[in-house]
Amino acid sequence: MIKITDLEKFYRTEEVETIALNKLSMEVRKGEFVAIMGPSGCGKSTLLNILGMLDDPDAGSYVFNDIEVAHFNERKRADLRKHNIGFVFQSFNLIDELTVFENVELPLIYTGVAAADRVKRVEEVLDKMQIMQRRNHYPQQLSGGQQQRVAIARAVVNNPKLILADEPTGNLDSSNGNDVMELLTDLNEQGTTIVMVTHSEHDARYSHRIIRLLDGHTVMENIMI
Amino acid sequence: MFRNYIKTAWRSLKKNKTFTAINVLGLALGLTACLLIVLYVVDELSFDRYNNKADRIYRVNEDLKLGNNSVNYAVCMAPLAQTLKTDFPDVEDAVRIKRAAFHVKKGTENILEYNVAFADPSIFNVFTLPMVNGNATTALAEPNSIVITETTAKKYFNSTNVVGRDLRIDDQAGYKVTGVIKDMPKTSHFNFDFLVSMSTYPDSKSDKWLRSDYNTYVLFRKGADPKKLEVQLPAFLRKYAAGEMQNELNTSIDAFEKSGSYFRMNLTPLTDIHLHSDRSGELGTNSTVEYIYIFSAIALFILFIACVNFMNLSTARSSSRAREVGVRKVLGSSRGYLVIQFLTESTLVTLGATLIALAAATALLPAFNQLAGKEILINSHTYVWLLPVSLIIVLVIGFLAGSYPAFFLSAFQPADVLKGKLATGFKGGWLRSFLVVFQFGISIFLIIGTLVIYNQLNYIQTKNLGYNRNQVLVVKNAFELGKHAQSFKQEVKQLPGVASATLTGFLPTTQARSTSIFFKDASMTDQKSSIFPQTWQVDDDYIKTLGMKMAAGRNFSSQMATDSSGVIINETAARFLGFANPIDKQLYQSLDGSRTHFKVYHIVGVVKDFHFNSLRENISPVVMRLGEDTGDLSLRVSTTNLPALIAQLKEKWSGLSSSHFEYSFMDQDFEASYRSEQRIGKIFVVFTSLAILIACLGLFGLAAYAAEQRTKEIGIRKVLGANVTAIVGLLSKDFIKLILIAITISSPLAWYLMHKWLQDFAYRVNIEWYTIVIAGLGAMIIAVATISFQSIKAALANPVKSLKSE
Ligand SMILES: Nc1ncnc2c1ncn2[C@@H]1O[C@H](COP(=O)(O)OP(=O)(O)O)[C@@H](O)[C@H]1O
């Protein structure tokens, strides 16, 4: 599903140039659950952003579903993204001005789903995430765990083939964190490919495979049993 | 999709109530002020355009220079209108108007009417004055015919159906109402209640070309070029006036012009009169185009300040929505969607502000009319241009204000936006800094402008005018008393509380003016040293009553029989005449224009210069002689019980005359002559204050925003030990720097422009350095107070709270 080769990404500030990704190559197959680990600042988020087409690489190739997307323009990337990829962030990134229901509905609006269908699908997914009774609340009225469940609901409402999660449990206590990991595992078992960045060895154990990064370069891969 | 935009926009506006209120109300306030000024300017520009043929009507003027004296007249000679019509095929019609005043009898009372004019019958062909009753072509054909306005008809007859009714004029019968016209529009440079047929006025048949009394208007044929007529006027004038010139002034036009004098005619388009004409003999008080420019500039400034606020605050707020933009992009929103979203949002807010402004302007119009002395109405005609203009404003401001968030934010990589990269962008917003500087620059400019204008107006009011206008009571129209005027004066002088009294209509505060030529030699040929002064008829109590001072010689004296040929001249006249010692020198005045029939005067005194014109003009020469003018009776009063004195005066008056007893105070008359300047000053102050208020509102919003943006930073600093002062300093520093830059740029500019404005006044204040310091300091204090309010609030907030919210 994902194949990147010799991917490079630099950040230039006034004084220094940071190499965030250094000739990184890796592959993720359909249906896999991959965890990416590594010390802070080693380029995990950068990688995830590029995989999610939120950012473009400076060099190298990125093939998504057999299509080379490294050179795609913004519009094409947005198009590809909204139909195929769901995101879960450490800081949830819910829109404060929208209710739970409206936040989850948003991706469906952008993909042009009819209003009646939207209600059905949002209710379905809220039910699945057990936050139906909170549908009319605003994000600030929810606990962290609940917010992250809304974020996951939003990520999956479009039935994406790939979910990218950047430290999804980073802001949660262990019990809420485990709930989120269970949800992701369920999704993976139903066929969704998942790439997750995490600091927690415990969370990483939910995955099939761990990719360890050091200074923008793959150090090793462990296959989990 | 659209609903989602509006929903998010609405909730985000609701969530930030303070910002929204500042933003919407600031813009609405600016638009309201702007709208009122636009209504004012449109009203001023619409003068005389109610005439269907306005673009073909021109007034004929006369410019005269004799020796050192020059006068520009709005009036011309009696035979001119008819002669232009016969001599020039391009002239379709011409009309003369001569201002007058008379008494109209109502019941037993004789009411003095001032809005009276003699007019040729062609007035109804040239001007658009719709006749409600009567026949426009014949109404003013016969002598003693009077056309009145609807209001006047109602005043005297309680009906407008009054054609054929009699009017008693100056207590004489024989006048008939021959027509009733609609009231003349307020936007007319003349405004009469009575139009009397010109044939009623014997002098109108005069064939003199050296006497000018008639405001003369010509109507050109369609397609005719007025310039062509104007170039033929010198030859035309030569043809008709040369003879009289030779007879009366004993000079040919060539010799006359060679000596540096001139006698010329020119044309003023009808629609230019109100804003561009300030001549002797105007039919009404005109305005000046300069004020139109000033007000338009203020309107633009206010609109600009309001728009800048709106943009700054929208932009500031939008960076707090950067995360929303990021999330929307992550979820698949394309850039186009986001652009539309932000533009929709700002357009909606602008629409809201514009609607509020339209309502507010309508509600405030009566108050504004009072302030500006106008009668502006918002009616269907106004909406014809107002609505499209409003729509354009909504779209333009909506677009400008929304464009930064729309195009700037939506262009970011979602990854960067989510990381909060934009939050730090606030300090570095050079565009915003530039706009704040510009905004405050304008405010400081306006403060300086207001201070200078106020100083100048104050100066006019407190300037020593060379006479004492306080404690002078003027009994108007003493001529109503006829031959009893003198005895009335003598009786009044005996009243306790009256120090002295003078009987004459020639007062520094009235419009009674007459001019004539005086020569230094009996041959009366030397125009170079002749003077063309105002000639006032006064009595021997005049100088004393008005508190004027003698510079040389003496006052008139009833003991000196020779004083009947004595004159007192002012210092300017003495300077023009060039006598080393003017006392006892002689002056010659022709009695009928010839050189054989003249009167000799001798100068008995020189009065110190006093102001009687506007302070915009230099003092001109005045010659006073003893005369029997009974225009007004002015009293210098020395009592505090004015009501009792006035009651006594009224009683004496009623014993002598059936006409109305009218009085005023000279200082009030003086104020009245500067009313338009004071109005302008007040309007200026009101709108400048508004501009400054709006600018501060914007600063308030920005400061609040900056504080909010840095909540976390402030929290951390406080945890680390910063005190309130340190934090207020931290937050205020950036703004204060900007305001200092604004002061540096705008004060020299303001100084320069106000200096130029003051050049219009012959008598004026200087712009003192402290005016500028006060303005700068004032702006700074207002700004610092505004910012501090927000900064202190931020500094006092509990740091634990702000840190937890992250
Ligand atoms: N916008 C940016 N500008 C400059 N440097 C950046 C930017 N984003 C990330 N970096 C740098 O790139 C490197 C990798 O960052 P990131 O991918 O966020 O690391 P991780 O998520 O592994 O902690 C770090 O050294 C970081 O400082």
Ligand SMILES: [Mg+2]
């Ligand atoms: Mg990271």
